[in-house]
Amino acid sequence: xYPIVKVSNVIKHFKDVKAVDGINLEMQQGEFLALLGPNxxxxxxxxxxxxxxxxxxxxxxxxxxxHWKGHAHELHHIIGLSLQETHFLEKITVxxxxxxxxxxxxxxxxxxxxxxxxxxxxxxxxxxxxxxxxGQKQRLALGIAMLNNAxxxxxxxxxxxxxxxxxxxxxxxxxxxxxxxxxxxILTTHYMEEAQYLCERIVILDKGKILAQxxxxxxxxxxxxxxxxxxxxxETVENINFLNKSSFxxxxxxDKTQKARLLVTDIVTELPKLLELVQSNGLSxxxxxxxxxxxxxxxxxxxxRRLDQ
Amino acid sequence: MQSPLLQLIIVQFKTFIREPxxxxxxxxxxxxxxxxxxxAFNKENESVISIVQVKNDQYxxxxxxxxxxxxxxxxxxxxxxxxxxxxxVTIQGLGTNHYKxxxxxxEQAYVLLxxxxxxxxxxxxxxxxxxxFDPKSGEAKASYLQFSGILKGKQEELSHxxxxxxxxxxxxxxxxxxxxxxxxxxxxxxxxxxSYSLIEKRSKKLLRRLVATPMNKSSFMISQFAARFVxxxxxxxxxxxxxxxxxxxxxxxxxxxxxxLFCAGFFAFCGIALLLASRTSNTFVGNGIxxxxxxxxxLLSGIYFSYHNFPDAIIPYIQxxxxxxxxxGIRSVFxxxxxxxxxxxxxxxxxxxxxxxxxxxxxxxxxx
Numbered sequence: 001x002y003p004i005v006k007v008s009n010v011i012k013h014f015k016d017v018k019a020v021d022g023i024n025l026e027m028q029q030g031e032f033l034a035l036l037g038p039n040x041x042x043x044x045x046x047x048x049x050x051x052x053x054x055x056x057x058x059x060x061x062x063x064x065x066x067h068w069k070g071h072a073h074e075l076h077h078i079i080g081l082s083l084q085e086t087h088f089l090e091k092i093t094v095x096x097x098x099x100x101x102x103x104x105x106x107x108x109x110x111x112x113x114x115x116x117x118x119x120x121x122x123x124x125x126x127x128x129x130x131x132x133x134x135g136q137k138q139r140l141a142l143g144i145a146m147l148n149n150a151x152x153x154x155x156x157x158x159x160x161x162x163x164x165x166x167x168x169x170x171x172x173x174x175x176x177x178x179x180x181x182x183x184x185x186i187l188t189t190h191y192m193e194e195a196q197y198l199c200e201r202i203v204i205l206d207k208g209k210i211l212a213q214x215x216x217x218x219x220x221x222x223x224x225x226x227x228x229x230x231x232x233x234x235e236t237v238e239n240i241n242f243l244n245k246s247s248f249x250x251x252x253x254x255d256k257t258q259k260a261r262l263l264v265t266d267i268v269t270e271l272p273k274l275l276e277l278v279q280s281n282g283l284s285x286x287x288x289x290x291x292x293x294x295x296x297x298x299x300x301x302x303x304x305r306r307l308d309q
Numbered sequence: 310m311q312s313p314l315l316q317l318i319i320v321q322f323k324t325f326i327r328e329p330x331x332x333x334x335x336x337x338x339x340x341x342x343x344x345x346x347x348x349a350f351n352k353e354n355e356s357v358i359s360i361v362q363v364k365n366d367q368y369x370x371x372x373x374x375x376x377x378x379x380x381x382x383x384x385x386x387x388x389x390x391x392x393x394x395x396x397x398v399t400i401q402g403l404g405t406n407h408y409k410x411x412x413x414x415x416e417q418a419y420v421l422l423x424x425x426x427x428x429x430x431x432x433x434x435x436x437x438x439x440x441x442f443d444p445k446s447g448e449a450k451a452s453y454l455q456f457s458g459i460l461k462g463k464q465e466e467l468s469h470x471x472x473x474x475x476x477x478x479x480x481x482x483x484x485x486x487x488x489x490x491x492x493x494x495x496x497x498x499x500x501x502x503x504s505y506s507l508i509e510k511r512s513k514k515l516l517r518r519l520v521a522t523p524m525n526k527s528s529f530m531i532s533q534f535a536a537r538f539v540x541x542x543x544x545x546x547x548x549x550x551x552x553x554x555x556x557x558x559x560x561x562x563x564x565x566x567x568x569x570l571f572c573a574g575f576f577a578f579c580g581i582a583l584l585l586a587s588r589t590s591n592t593f594v595g596n597g598i599x600x601x602x603x604x605x606x607x608l609l610s611g612i613y614f615s616y617h618n619f620p621d622a623i624i625p626y627i628q629x630x631x632x633x634x635x636x637x638g639i640r641s642v643f644x645x646x647x648x649x650x651x652x653x654x655x656x657x658x659x660x661x662x663x664x665x666x667x668x669x670x671x672x673x674x675x676x677x
Binding site: 051052053054073076077079081083085086087088089090091092096099100101103104105128144 | 311312313315316317320323324327328513514515517518521522523524677
């Protein structure tokens, strides 16, 4: 069996920007994969190349063992997708929109009703598209992507801009899909929780390159993940040099928030040492937070920037 | 499940009829325009001639003064506090002229001349009544000739001359106007409708989404044209039916040739529209491009007034414009009884324009 997606050495330029810079990626059938990265990381370009909408400058993309060239018609039938922000025709109802797309795949009417059920839009089937909320529009886009029972589903930022409830509803539909159907999914997002919740495999992209990939734990372990202690003081602190002298991995000071962040190998053994140090320097703690490193933290560690920026 | 082409046409057509503005602008507006302009140029042959008189009681002009006897006082709309006088003169065959005489000084006369309220000023002087007007203005000249003629007692003479008013169908302004409006409606509806909707679909990424399905690209284009064709035909029919019943217009020539011309014109504008919309995804840019093509034709193609008033040197170029070909063609069928022989050439040229622009537009068309 072919991998459902195989991306080899793919490069794509836009004028002088390298949007995708030599990416290799292989995805097995049935896998749920998240492309995680900030805006401009190259997620959309990569996904659109897999979708056949854009073409790589160099490198090769195979879907189910086939090139886009010469197999476009076939591949359109096994792929379902939602683009980042598509505006469907405003004065056309939800059901009419689904019917239109269903006609391209030669699907029976029944399928439209099934989809309305799956994406919870039955009650809205007579509503014009321009009367839908953001979440409902995204669910319509997802419904269209799911119409043809695609082997491979590609969703480009399906929950960006949605409120937590709408996002959760989207997640539930996708989780259901994952459990019930043999389907492969590529999802782009800049929400760490989304990648973590929906996908077993996460690929972190930045500036057109893959920074890390694997399951959440694999990524964290492979990148010497540490544990984190955030603290602030009651007193004004001149510098935190005293924190660097201990067995802590790294201490940083954020001037804006007036907080110190310590990377440690093990909170349980390092915390008492920290408290002792604070006391011996004549300081007292205002706040203290301990947690394991998240993907967000890791991304900041690796790039100095936040994922959702 | 219905065929994709049929679905696309239905959806496209629904987008038209669900926008009430579309119904107004494409159906009601041309009728209002035809009605308004038709009425304005077709009303009873009455006209108002406004004149400022600069009175001088030292040298009263007897002909003028006696003309003014029995004049009725009317409201002076230019200066509500003052009155003007109106004297009506009816000449058999020419209808009634309302002479509106406003009393005033030279200063006031200049203001009214500048505002275009009057085009003739008369002044009583020692040498008799003097007429002041711009001899380059045909209208001013006509006012002078009529008014001075009446004062000289030519009224009787005029009445006995043989005046035969033209009111035969086909020579009225409305007869000239309606075929032009049908041609213009076809152009506007096609160019704006198709170009703009394609550009908008591209800017909203809908084109991109559509071609990521197994949808046939030519089905999509055909659906855009087909839905628009239905709308254009309804527009033309509504306008024709209105003119038929309201202004009693009839088609003198070959209807099948005219339908062929209409279709060829539609095809030509479809091709041009597709070509214009082939690249840009910015609706503002699209707006400019469409205007660039549509405006010159609207102004030059003789929709409202004959283009024969333009210099002879540019008339052949005007006649080569698609809109001129359609307007002249429809007009010749309506009014001159033209048929296939006369329309063969424009039909062929328009079809060729359509074919060439359609193929090249499709070649460079940007779906993403």
